[in-house]
Amino acid sequence: MRYFDALATTLHFRKAAEMAHVSQPALSAQIAEMEKTIGAQLFERTQRSVVLSEMGQRLLPRIRSILREIRSLEEIAAQKRGVLQARMRLGIIPTIAPYLVPVLIPKLREHYPVLKMELKEAVTSKLIENLRIGELDAIVAALPIEDDMLTVEPVFHDRFLIATSANDNDVLSSPMTQDNVAVERLLLLEEGHCLRDQALAVCSATKQRQLVNYGATSMATLLQMVSHGMGLTLIPEIAVRAEAGHMKMRIIPFAGTEPRREIGLIWRRQSERQDDFRTLAQCIAESAATLRLGQEELAELRK
Amino acid sequence: MRYFDALATTLHFRKAAEMAHVSQPALSAQIAEMEKTIGAQLFERTQRSVVLSEMGQRLLPRIRSILREIRSLEEIAAQKRGVLQARMRLGIIPTIAPYLVPVLIPKLREHYPVLKMELKEAVTSKLIENLRIGELDAIVAALPIEDDMLTVEPVFHDRFLIATSANDNDVLSSPMTQDNVAVERLLLLEEGHCLRDQALAVCSATKQRQLVNYGATSMATLLQMVSHGMGLTLIPEIAVRAEAGHMKMRIIPFAGTEPRREIGLIWRRQSERQDDFRTLAQCIAESAATLRLGQEELAELRK
DNA sequence: GTGCTTTGATAAGATTTTCCTATCATGTTT
């Protein structure tokens, strides 16, 4: 049934097989087997395309419903054991994971030693896909996320600061505002990262043509570039201590209203593990709080 | 899940294994496996008894619902192919099967050559059990049957006649009524057959103490006994031609209002194969009609 | 057309799962 669901979703044997984590022949065989026992075609394979047959259309909602019920069953079972006692598969976006995880995991280990955490790092769109198909139980990502299937719980705010080279004294001359960011020197993450879009939104969108078009693959490489004087970038507060500590860099807060991103925990609306998620959200909020910078720290980073 | 359902029903490993058609160790292992993956006890095994744990109670309705949905899925698939195209597992009580089947099967074969009929012969209570747990799709039995899970469709009436030895001339002296049946000579089927109870109901219940307590295992043996002068019995009309034809026997209709049984087709209320069942009921009615006796035939049998 | 890519089906062999028979341990009944 999972294979049927996947194939009905993708209408493509290979992609469905990938989604179901099996080889394409295995999926083919199972679909063929299913059609045999049912005694009718479920999919019409015209050349070049796969389409649901009438029978397939009729059965699809039922099968989806069954799969949903089974998943809910698993969740109830997990829930029954107590808060955060069952395996939790958590997705985290790459601009949060490396900073949050080292704080969150020990904290969880301390309070919930039985909990098995499985982590996955990917960009928001991938995580949402994984969440929807039930391969993840929850994800940590930047808001807003709007999706009827999902419940979104805001967890903490993460302000943006400017990271630039230690030699760069220009940024000290006047208070840093969103308008006077030197966009022509702005370095960004590669496409797909929400932080890239947020950075563009923060800095005045009018000058975007002048962008340096590079696209770093991670926060760490991006800041490596910054520290080597190749430009400046927005850095989320939670990343500062980990990244700026051992690099020659200057970190400048914005003047006035500081731009920030809101980070939330997201799960499937019909999930039965509400308590788990609320508890987890609380832990994440506490972990994030420890990553916030004090005044002295900020002054030091400003050099 | 089927095993879980069976065990929750029987609260007994052996009986559950039997119901699920597997060996007891197989069921034990699967339940143990299920408890392991869920991480909690599903059943509490105190000495001498098996009880659903709280977790088990919580999961039971969900699992039943899933099993029900899966069965409904199969039925929809079967139905979609057209009327009476999918395997039909039919249960028939022993006092009908041997007479109806030889007429019904050829008829079905003619009109629905693709149909695969699987027949099972057992007493009503066994058939109902099998129907409820989904091992049969429908049953043919004597009414009344009252069960919230089931739908009952009356199909035909089958009157009772008196069968006695060919030498027995007493029965010819006066018109045969329900009151003057020689109950002390009445032979019956063994316990469990509904025909036994019906025969007792037909003949005045006041004299039941005088019963010959034998209990034949089948209509054929019963009539064998009758033809050897060991007594008399009630014979359903549909059985007469097959049984009385080659035996020395006298068949006498009741005078006045003839006692009869009503035969119905019964299926699970939630089954999706309504059309199949209506069609099948029609075929059964037609088959039964061919077993009805004509006037001349009756006269001949009276000798 | 000839080669190249894509797509789903097929084949063969390995792996995993599930099952069955036989047996055991424990408590119950006679």
Added chain:
DNA sequence: AAACATGATAGGAAAATCTTATCAAAGCAC
């Protein structure tokens, strides 16, 4: 005490499922 009933365990067989490798057909580039 002996026979019985009940669920767990062990060992090996059977069945289902998966993976890799390969194929055939169709679309596409040249």
